[in-house]
Amino acid sequence: MNLASSIGLSTKPSLPCLHSLLNSYIESRNRKQALLLFRQLLEYNVKPNDLTFSLLLKACTSSSSSSSSPALNSLNVKREANQIHTHLLKSGVDRFMYVSTALLDLYMKLGCVRNAHRLFDDMPDRDVVSWNALICGFSRNGCDFEALKLFVQMCKEGFFPHQTTLVSLVPSCGRQELVSQGKSIHGFGIKAGLYSDSHVKNALTSMYAKCADLEAAEHLFEEIVEKSVVSWNTMIGAYGQNGFFDEAVLAFKRMQEENVPANLVTMVSLLSANAHPESTHCHATKTGLVNDASVITSLICQYATRRNTESGKLLYKSLPQKNLVSLTALMSSYTEKGDLFQVMSCFAHLQQLEMKLDAVAMVCILHGMKDPMDFRLGLAFHAYGLKSGLSADSLVANGLISLYSRFDKIETAFSLLSEIHEKTLISWNSLISGCVQAGRPSDALEVFFQMKMSGHSPDAITISSLLSGCCQLGYLQFGERLHNYILRNNLEVEDFVGTALIDMYIKCGRIEHAERVFKSIEEPCLATWNSMISGYSLYGLEHEALACFSEMQKQGIKPDKITFLGVLAACTHGGLVQEGRKHFQIMREQFNMVPDLQHYACMVGLFGRAGLFEEALMFIRNMEMEPDFAVWATLLSACCIHQEVKLGEYVARKLFFLDSNNGGFFVLMSNLYAVKGMWDEVARVREMMRESGGDGCSGISVIEMTSLEDMNVNLSSSKSSLNANAWQPLLSLY
DNA sequence: ATACCACTTT
Numbered sequence: 115m116n117l118a119s120s121i122g123l124s125t126k127p128s129l130p131c132l133h134s135l136l137n138s139y140i141e142s143r144n145r146k147q148a149l150l151l152f153r154q155l156l157e158y159n160v161k162p163n164d165l166t167f168s169l170l171l172k173a174c175t176s177s178s179s180s181s182s183s184p185a186l187n188s189l190n191v192k193r194e195a196n197q198i199h200t201h202l203l204k205s206g207v208d209r210f211m212y213v214s215t216a217l218l219d220l221y222m223k224l225g226c227v228r229n230a231h232r233l234f235d236d237m238p239d240r241d242v243v244s245w246n247a248l249i250c251g252f253s254r255n256g257c258d259f260e261a262l263k264l265f266v267q268m269c270k271e272g273f274f275p276h277q278t279t280l281v282s283l284v285p286s287c288g289r290q291e292l293v294s295q296g297k298s299i300h301g302f303g304i305k306a307g308l309y310s311d312s313h314v315k316n317a318l319t320s321m322y323a324k325c326a327d328l329e330a331a332e333h334l335f336e337e338i339v340e341k342s343v344v345s346w347n348t349m350i351g352a353y354g355q356n357g358f359f360d361e362a363v364l365a366f367k368r369m370q371e372e373n374v375p376a377n378l379v380t381m382v383s384l385l386s387a388n389a390h391p392e393s394t395h396c397h398a399t400k401t402g403l404v405n406d407a408s409v410i411t412s413l414i415c416q417y418a419t420r421r422n423t424e425s426g427k428l429l430y431k432s433l434p435q436k437n438l439v440s441l442t443a444l445m446s447s448y449t450e451k452g453d454l455f456q457v458m459s460c461f462a463h464l465q466q467l468e469m470k471l472d473a474v475a476m477v478c479i480l481h482g483m484k485d486p487m488d489f490r491l492g493l494a495f496h497a498y499g500l501k502s503g504l505s506a507d508s509l510v511a512n513g514l515i516s517l518y519s520r521f522d523k524i525e526t527a528f529s530l531l532s533e534i535h536e537k538t539l540i541s542w543n544s545l546i547s548g549c550v551q552a553g554r555p556s557d558a559l560e561v562f563f564q565m566k567m568s569g570h571s572p573d574a575i576t577i578s579s580l581l582s583g584c585c586q587l588g589y590l591q592f593g594e595r596l597h598n599y600i601l602r603n604n605l606e607v608e609d610f611v612g613t614a615l616i617d618m619y620i621k622c623g624r625i626e627h628a629e630r631v632f633k634s635i636e637e638p639c640l641a642t643w644n645s646m647i648s649g650y651s652l653y654g655l656e657h658e659a660l661a662c663f664s665e666m667q668k669q670g671i672k673p674d675k676i677t678f679l680g681v682l683a684a685c686t687h688g689g690l691v692q693e694g695r696k697h698f699q700i701m702r703e704q705f706n707m708v709p710d711l712q713h714y715a716c717m718v719g720l721f722g723r724a725g726l727f728e729e730a731l732m733f734i735r736n737m738e739m740e741p742d743f744a745v746w747a748t749l750l751s752a753c754c755i756h757q758e759v760k761l762g763e764y765v766a767r768k769l770f771f772l773d774s775n776n777g778g779f780f781v782l783m784s785n786l787y788a789v790k791g792m793w794d795e796v797a798r799v800r801e802m803m804r805e806s807g808g809d810g811c812s813g814i815s816v817i818e819m820t821s822l823e824d825m826n827v828n829l830s831s832s833k834s835s836l837n838a839n840a841w842q843p844l845l846s847l848y
Numbered sequence: 849a850t851a852c853c854a855c856t857t858t
Contacts, residue, residue, distance in 0.1 A: 210850090215849095215851070244851080245851085278852045282852055282853090317852080344853055346854085378855085383854075383856090408855070418857090439856070442858080476858095478857085478858060481858070
């Protein structure tokens, strides 16, 4: 095929003419056309010179650095770079330092660090710019130590760094271990007079922010006289990355007051700092930035975390070029909502577009399967993972482990774990928390011992999973050992571990220990407050629960539905009718929450126990949803307390029609008749119970010996009463 | 003529 005709040239073109064509392709960022033109030039036997190669390389770099080109790292592009390299050597243009430097830069942008380094070594001459390109390349490809070493080597060889050198090198120090190197470079810049450039200050600001030294970042930022968009973006990002979300939004406002127009990075940084998607969306629409794919994706993500799937969907539709990241964000918002159907239609959409899942998208889908009905679907995606090779990815493997354990297929989860070559702590944690969530805490402990034997040390996630396993088993002693482990290893008692510890002590009957842990936490999070409130409530300490609730609000923590469940339960246990009414009202009116059935059941219990049956019935009538079994059962148990036979019978009938298999109400009814001495009725209920095949209630209690001495006594006196084997691993734990 | 700072999804 004649390439010339495809481009539209019929006669042998002159070199200047080709150069001006190349220039136009650079402007339109058309890498493909530039390459075609180059091939055509070779067909016509036109000899390219240094400028030709310079333009060609420029066309390649400018196109691949733009985010619109998804194939940045594709094999094709790398092969093209190699071919250009060959032609460059053949035509002897490699003697031009600037052309070789441009090629070096292209290699670095494609991630071919070794090729770039070799090219640098082969260069007969180098200047500061070649050194800069090399250092920058290493730095951008994550080879931070090498970048620093090269900087030293460059200085030793007598090249004096430019401001550009520093700008390229400083990002390599954006991690805590290298902060002192970063400070040295900062000092070097001041001494060497390379400090006037705002680029250097921007880079340093960002570096300090990444090292979590926000004060230094702020200080530098204020030093910048002419703050550019990049300076502002850096500072917004700095606040966001360090969790100072309000400050990020304030910085954005200041930026607007100083009339610096925002760009797409501003929007993205602002959104990643948890800014309101609505107002950011509005700003992006006004400025036209909403047409940018990365802005749209960030918006979808932010809407997703707020479960606004509708806006996410609309935004996704507005994308001219669909991409997997946006779709994953959309899928995760459906996952959060528990709408697996929508997740699946996203997947179907993805297949229509002939896109493939990546590890993140796969994990997102796996995460969405929670219902036992979804298990077959889970198997199908496991198969997808095997066929596509995704299941080899550690993220996916861990996702599969927790999927199988969620469906109570612990054995499969075990074998998946055993197939992982390099088991990470995360893999072990997936299985441990999977076992706990599947209600198999003993298996979780078993896995934990295996993990210890394979040489891994537990982290906060391991510990908190195991602690919640202890709750299920009532293993106070093991819980205490875990607490000791935390203290001995100086693990931070933060949100998860703190809450798990408090829960464990509460469930194991040690409210005073729970209290002590709670008081040791400086800034308890919502979940921690919730645990403490419902703990007090469980122990019948209603006044402590209410005091805790008001203290929490004083600290500026906004309660959620779970908080109110604890608060209402406390009122119910303590018979605080007025307080209960008040808090129910606060929940609805002040916090705009729609109560769940559990909240209603609590209130019905509150009224019922106080003997306010009329109010209880009125309350049920006014509910905005159908009362469920628990709501009526609560009322029935209140009838037992107050020996309300007539109402009890009415409620029992309701319960029977709601769920005749749940025999709990037979027992309640029989108790009610027994209290009243209505023995014939008792017999009748017992008969009905036998007929229905239910056994009333089956329950288990878990208790634990309080000290090792007690246990040893028990073990020696009657071994059969306690499973000694179960304890052995606990005793030889550390 | 060649090099540079700010950036999202589990």
